[in-house]
Amino acid sequence: MPLPLIQPPSRSEVSIIGEVIIHEGAVVAPGTILQAAPDCRIVIHQGACIGMGTLINAYQGDIEIKSGAMLGAGVLIVGQGTIGQNVCLGSCTTVINTSIKSGTTIEAGSLVGDTSRQFPEKESASS
Amino acid sequence: MPLPLIQPPSRSEVSIIGEVIIHEGAVVAPGTILQAAPDCRIVIHQGACIGMGTLINAYQGDIEIKSGAMLGAGVLIVGQGTIGQNVCLGSCTTVINTSIKSGTTIEAGSLVGDTSRQFPEKESASS
Amino acid sequence: MVVRKRAAPPTPWSQTLAEPKIDDSAFVHSFSNLIGDVQVEANVLIAPGTSIRADEGTPFYIGEGTNIQDGVVIHGLEKGRVVGDDGQEYSVWIGKEACITHMALIHGPAYIGDDCFIGFRSTIFNARVGEGCIVMMHALIQDVEVPPGKYVPSGAVITNQQQADRLPEVTESDRHFAHHVVEVNEALRVGYQCAENQACITPIRQQLGKSIKDINQSDYRNSVTSMSLSSNIVAQVRSLLSQGYSIGAEYANKRRFKTKSWLTGGTFEGRADQ
Structure with a gap:
């Protein structure tokens, strides 16, 4: 059944793997990878804004990006958790297994929720 | 130290030069450059996640990205080494001739494995 | 060897369509982006x-024998020029035998002298870096003039002239380190030329197909393999969606596969951008 196609202008450079729900009003920039492990989900609500090169990896739970949340470029979110309404995550922030309360602002380059072994000689900017 | 900027990739393709093995379940974002010098290899295992604009350059040995490892946007890996299982490398991290143990988290913008001469008056970003 | 060059697009500030001037002996990789009035001299590697x-x-000017490594960005502000070694004005001047390493950002107005080394991910903006300087990794040099032969350690932020004047001199070991990084690139250059030669790449590709099957390691975290469909199916689904149909999905959980294990995935609405 070959039919004339509408070429997809966006989303072509976004990799989506597993159960990922992106609401209509959300914006996802190119170069993003959204990856949910089996039985895990990623939900991006209306009005959320996901910056370029962001990487979201849900495992052992769901990751929810609430409405109005803004993720800068190169943000990494791993594990499970909720990014609350109107949260502003600065570029290059890493969030591990943590929920961020609504309205919070996180400085660029922060590392939030890291309880793992540290690389010996690193200075931690914030938590 | 100011955070290095994330550059949007100039090309959306993935460039592969030399002997590069990408396991089927791995995700590689656009603008990534993977190049292995002669007699060197890059191996990206299943479930590894390579962020946008990442550059991996194997020289005098192999670079292995183990399963579940997550590399943020704009990561640079040069030389030889292994990025262990479930390692989380923050965006804009540079890794030179170093292996990272499984489960480690590296803050965004870190410089790992730099053996060049340090200058007394500066704060060292890492070594 | 494919040299890809393009005229700059007409912009409000430049209506001229200048093309790069590239010496025949220079190597410009086809996966790079080279546009506008750029002069590339002999034996440059891009x-x-x-x-x-x-x-x-x-x-822009890129002098003889200079090395521009992967991921480097060179760009310039509309205003502001530096004086090159030939007395002319340039937005970006890079001298002879310089090495601009991975992911460095050279943003004009910028002058980089002969034999300079700019380390990984370092930024040079609105600055002059004198001949023979070594700038290590993750450094920022802005609004200053670095005298010739200075050493800028990793992570340094040099944004005022006093800091620039206090920098230590380059030592022999620094030069040795920088030289090593250049050598790495020379080895890779063989690789590039190989990759552009089809006869050279075929055996590698065959090997690659074999070795993928050898890896059986699995991980609890991301055992979902990418759910790629053949392009035919994708095209069909897209065309159905574009006509306003909704699509429903039902699937069985592989691990709990038994009667009544089918789950309903809900319906998808058609969207123009999907």
């Missing part, structure tokens, strides 16, 4: 993933 765009500030 690696994949570089973006050299003289579409705002122009012109």
Whole structure:
């Protein structure tokens, strides 16, 4: 059944793997990878804004990006958790297994929720 | 130290030069450059996640990205080494001739494995 | 060897369509982006993933034997020029035998002298870096003039002239280190030329197909394999969606596969951008 196609202008450079729900009003920039492990989900609500090169990896739970949340470029979110309404995550922030309360602002380059072994000689900017 | 900027990739393709093995379940974002010098290899295992604009350059040995490892946007890996299982490398991290143990988290913008001469008056970003 | 060069797009500030002037002996990888008034001298190496765009500030000059490694970005502001060694004005001047390493950002107005080394991910903006300087990794040099032969350690932020004047001199070991990084690139250069030669790449590709099957390691975290469909199916689904149909999905959980294990995935609405 070959039919004339509408070429997809966006989303072509976004990799989506597993159960990922992106609401209509959300914006996802190119170069993003959204990856949910089996039985895990990623939900991006209306009005959320996901910056370029962001990487979201849900495992052992769901990751929810609430409405109005803004993720800068190169943000990494791993594990499970909720990014609350109107949260502003600065570029290059890493969030591990943590929920961020609504309205919070996180400085660029922060590392939030890291309880793992540290690389010996690193200075931690914030938590 | 100011955070290095994330550059949007100039090309959306993935460039592969030399002997590069990408396991089927791995995700590689656009603008990534993977190049292995002669007699060197890059191996990206299943479930590894390579962020946008990442550059991996194997020289005098192999670079292995183990399963579940997550590399943020704009990561640079040069030389030889292994990025262990479930390692989380923050965006804009540079890794030179170093292996990272499984489960480690590296803050965004870190410089790992730099053996060049340090200058007394500066704060060292890492070594 | 494919040399890809393009005229700068007409912009409000530059209506001229200047083309790069590239010496025949220079190697410009096809996976790089080289546009506008850029002069590339003999034996220059421009690696994949570089973006050299003289579409705002122009012109750029890249001197003989200079190495531009992967992921480097060279760009310039519309205003502001530096005086090159030939007495002319440039937005970006890079001298002879310089090495601009991975992911460095050279943003004009900028002058980089002969034999300079700019380390991984370092930024040079609105600055002059004198001959023979070594700038290590993750450094920022802005609004200063670095005298010749200075050493800038990793992570340094040099944004005022007093800091620049206090920098230590380059030592022999620093030069040795820098030289090693250049050698790495020379080895890779063989690789580039190999990759552009089909006869050279075929055996590698065959090997690659074999070795993928050898890896059986699995991980609890991401055992979902990418759910790629054949392009035919994708095209059909897209065309159905574009006609306003909804699509429903039912699937069985592999691990709990028994009667009544089918789950309903809900319906998808058609959207123009999917």
